[in-house]
Amino acid sequence: MTRAVYLDHNATTPVRPEVVEAMLPHLREGFGNPNSAHALGQGSRKAIEEARERVAALINADASEIVFTSCGSESDVMAVYGAAQAGFNESAGKRSHVVTTAIEHFAVSGTCRELAARGFEITTLGVDENALVSPESVSGAISERTSLVTVMTANNEIGTIQPVAEIAAICRARGVLFHTDAVQGVGKIPVDVRALGVDMLAFSGHKINAPKGVGGLFVRKGVRLAQLIAGKQESSRRGGTENTASIVGLGVAAELARKDLDAHAASLAALRDRLEAGALSLDGVRRTGNPALRLPGTAHLCFQGIDGHQLVVGLDLDGICVSSGPACHSGATELSHVLKAMRVPDEWGKGALRVSLGWGTTEEDVERFLASLKKVLGKLRQSATI
Amino acid sequence: MSGGVDSSVAAALVAEAGHEAIGVTMKLLPGSPTGFGCCGSPEDIGDARRVAERLGIRHYVLNFDEVFERSVVDRFVEDYVKQRTPNPCVECNRSVKFGALLRLAEAYDAPKVATGHYARLEEGPNGVRLLRAVDEAKDQSYFLHSLTRGELERVSFPLGEMRKPQVREKARALGLRTADKAESQEICFVPGKDYRGFVRSRAGDEAFKPGDIRDASGRRLGTHEGLPNYTVGQRKGLGLSGGTPYYVTKLDGPSNTLVVGSLEEASSTRFRVGRLSKISGALPRSCRVRIRHRGDLHEAQVEENGPEALVSLAAPANAVTPGQSAVFYQDETVLGGGTIEEVLG
Numbered sequence: 001m002t003r004a005v006y007l008d009h010n011a012t013t014p015v016r017p018e019v020v021e022a023m024l025p026h027l028r029e030g031f032g033n034p035n036s037a038h039a040l041g042q043g044s045r046k047a048i049e050e051a052r053e054r055v056a057a058l059i060n061a062d063a064s065e066i067v068f069t070s071c072g073s074e075s076d077v078m079a080v081y082g083a084a085q086a087g088f089n090e091s092a093g094k095r096s097h098v099v100t101t102a103i104e105h106f107a108v109s110g111t112c113r114e115l116a117a118r119g120f121e122i123t124t125l126g127v128d129e130n131a132l133v134s135p136e137s138v139s140g141a142i143s144e145r146t147s148l149v150t151v152m153t154a155n156n157e158i159g160t161i162q163p164v165a166e167i168a169a170i171c172r173a174r175g176v177l178f179h180t181d182a183v184q185g186v187g188k189i190p191v192d193v194r195a196l197g198v199d200m201l202a203f204s205g206h207k208i209n210a211p212k213g214v215g216g217l218f219v220r221k222g223v224r225l226a227q228l229i230a231g232k233q234e235s236s237r238r239g240g241t242e243n244t245a246s247i248v249g250l251g252v253a254a255e256l257a258r259k260d261l262d263a264h265a266a267s268l269a270a271l272r273d274r275l276e277a278g279a280l281s282l283d284g285v286r287r288t289g290n291p292a293l294r295l296p297g298t299a300h301l302c303f304q305g306i307d308g309h310q311l312v313v314g315l316d317l318d319g320i321c322v323s324s325g326p327a328c329h330s331g332a333t334e335l336s337h338v339l340k341a342m343r344v345p346d347e348w349g350k351g352a353l354r355v356s357l358g359w360g361t362t363e364e365d366v367e368r369f370l371a372s373l374k375k376v377l378g379k380l381r382q383s384a385t386i
Numbered sequence: 387m388s389g390g391v392d393s394s395v396a397a398a399l400v401a402e403a404g405h406e407a408i409g410v411t412m413k414l415l416p417g418s419p420t421g422f423g424c425c426g427s428p429e430d431i432g433d434a435r436r437v438a439e440r441l442g443i444r445h446y447v448l449n450f451d452e453v454f455e456r457s458v459v460d461r462f463v464e465d466y467v468k469q470r471t472p473n474p475c476v477e478c479n480r481s482v483k484f485g486a487l488l489r490l491a492e493a494y495d496a497p498k499v500a501t502g503h504y505a506r507l508e509e510g511p512n513g514v515r516l517l518r519a520v521d522e523a524k525d526q527s528y529f530l531h532s533l534t535r536g537e538l539e540r541v542s543f544p545l546g547e548m549r550k551p552q553v554r555e556k557a558r559a560l561g562l563r564t565a566d567k568a569e570s571q572e573i574c575f576v577p578g579k580d581y582r583g584f585v586r587s588r589a590g591d592e593a594f595k596p597g598d599i600r601d602a603s604g605r606r607l608g609t610h611e612g613l614p615n616y617t618v619g620q621r622k623g624l625g626l627s628g629g630t631p632y633y634v635t636k637l638d639g640p641s642n643t644l645v646v647g648s649l650e651e652a653s654s655t656r657f658r659v660g661r662l663s664k665i666s667g668a669l670p671r672s673c674r675v676r677i678r679h680r681g682d683l684h685e686a687q688v689e690e691n692g693p694e695a696l697v698s699l700a701a702p703a704n705a706v707t708p709g710q711s712a713v714f715y716q717d718e719t720v721l722g723g724g725t726i727e728e729v730l731g
Contacts, residue, residue, distance in 0.1 A: 317495075
């Protein structure tokens with residue numbers, strides 16, 4: 001059997017061998033608690049702080065502004081809940097309004113729902129047909145009661161890149177904190193927290209070839225957050241003994257991503273364009289989203305009258321790993337919240353396919369995908385007409 | 387793989403036979419929480435997935451809620467509104483399990499679909515035959531009569547030769563978590579077994595207009611609570627007092643009347659069958675017919691007439707019910723069947 005073609009890098013990525021190698025000593029002899037006074041502990045502490053420097057370098061932050069967490073979702077909750085609650089507390093309840101968008105990851109939207117249940121007011125901004133949020137709508141939504149605006153950097157399904165710098169500038173001018181979920185952006189496109197002017201920015205290890213179970217949050221110096229996990233670790237921002245090996249892995253992955261970011265993005269975009277051109281030459285296929293403002297490795301296609309999940313299963317049986325949307329293992333064929341927000345019609349949106357390329361994707365992978373897509377799609381269309 | 391013991395063991399037997407088995411759980415009901423009892427509740431999907439993991443086979447949840455809604459649920463409600471007593475499992479087998487799923491399997495280059503149904507298939511000189519299961523108490527051949535020979539050729543029923551206790555024993559031996567799971571209820575899409583409430587929620591109160599209960603002579607005996615509440619042959623819940631028990635003999639839609647009578651009057655010998663399907667060519671003049679799941683096999687004369695058949699029973703049968711299936715057998719073999727359209731006397 002031939003190797004499976006993995007084109008689902010927005011779901012998760014393979015761990016690079018350099019990352020694994022760097023982690024292993026910390027799973028074996030270097031097991032010390034980084035908070036211990038002895039030499040073994042000091043070794044772990046040194047490794048964590050080196051990783052912090054590397055991660056900070058990838059997004060042009062100061063190392064002291066990086067908080068390690070267990071995943072991107074935790075980072076998002078830390079930022080959204082932490083900032084909303086701190087804003088509420090410090091204003092004696094006067095600030096209890098959060099602005100978000102209709103296309104956020106569940107880590108953000110779910111936290112906003114939780115805040116709403118606790119009495120916060122949430123404004124959910126719509127998007128245009130390309131999933132873009134307009135900075136004007138953000139500006140219009142902010143009031144003197146607003147404590148936080150949260151808008152994702154790049155969408156996990158469509159890949160649309162938001163005007164984060166413009167939105168951050170509006171927030172700063174209005175004295176409102178701004179958080180961005182950059183889980184899909186960091187390591188794929190240039191992300192510079194200074195140039196963007198954001199207050200908080202969430203990222204994840206396993207989307208950039210580090211292992212699952214580690215992520216981080218950039219918190220600009222001086223930003224106060226209510227703490228979710230009590231404890232003095234991570235400068236009293238996040239309790240819990242640090243996950244040394246995974247943090248080291250994230251550090252190495254960040255450095256690898258930084259080194260050839262532009263070249264890698266360009267080669268991924270070329271492969272993606274080739275894949276898209278091949279797919280779009282078939283009948284009843286549409287590309288979703290703005291072709292310019294999006295992640296280099298993400299292609300989102302809609303197949304008219306097709307059940308996207310059936311297509312994913314058919315491709316998997318043919319050795320191709322892709323997805324029809326986020327977390328689609330339940331088999332439901334409902335339009336994702338992102339496609340709904342973009343007002344994609346049902347007959348197209350139910351046939352969604354997300355193809356995401358990344359480290360290790362080859363031309364041969366793209367060709368195999370296209371051959372398989374043509375075959376499986378043809379058979380599904382044939383079966384649907386019986 | 388519904389998450390029950392039967393389909394778990396069917397999957398195990400396919401894998402044991404050396405085939406490349408692919409587990410599929412059909413999601414039949416939209417929204418969440420999904421399913422009641424048998425089809426696609428989160429627990430059942432979880433059980434199916436765990437069984438597939440245990441067997442070392444792939445597993446997918448595939449969505450068939452639209453075709454299920456259209457061909458099973460809508461038709462179920464429509465039948466009750468039209469004074470018929472539907473058989474949703476027949477419809478599900480016809481349109482969903484051996485309709486949409488079989489077509490999808492073909493698109494996936496899977497040569498066969500195996501299920502946990504209790505029925506047997508036998509290759510013969512004239513093609514494949516559908517036979518009753520070895521386990522009489524579990525036999526599901528009645529529900530499968532509408533499959534064509536072409537469909538049966540692409541189907542496998544690994545449990546047909548087994549008895550239920552053996553199936554559970556096999557599941558236990560394989561360490562499958564579903565080994566001792568309770569049987570599912572019959573109508574998987576109706577919450578709490580309240581089919582009347584379900585029909586009312588779909589068809590509205592206007593489908594449940596009260597009307598007269600009368601005997602065959604037209605004498606008014608009481609008031610019924612809407613015809614979809616009743617089925618032919620029903621004795622309980624009529625709200626009629628008096629000496630001799632009354633049975634429902636007919637639901638008369640045009641006059642919104644529930645006709646009742648003696649047990650004798652609720653029995654019939656002649657009826658018309660529609661949507662006739664045949665597995666092995668023309669039906670013989672003389673065969674046996676089953677008019678409800680696990681019901682008796684009645685001696686019958688059959689007169690085919692295009693897509694219909696006229697059936698005359700050798701002796702009267704109780705509660706010949708429009709909407710139920712009439713399935714023709716010769717010995718162990720299912721010859722075909724159809725839907726009882728009209729009772730003729």
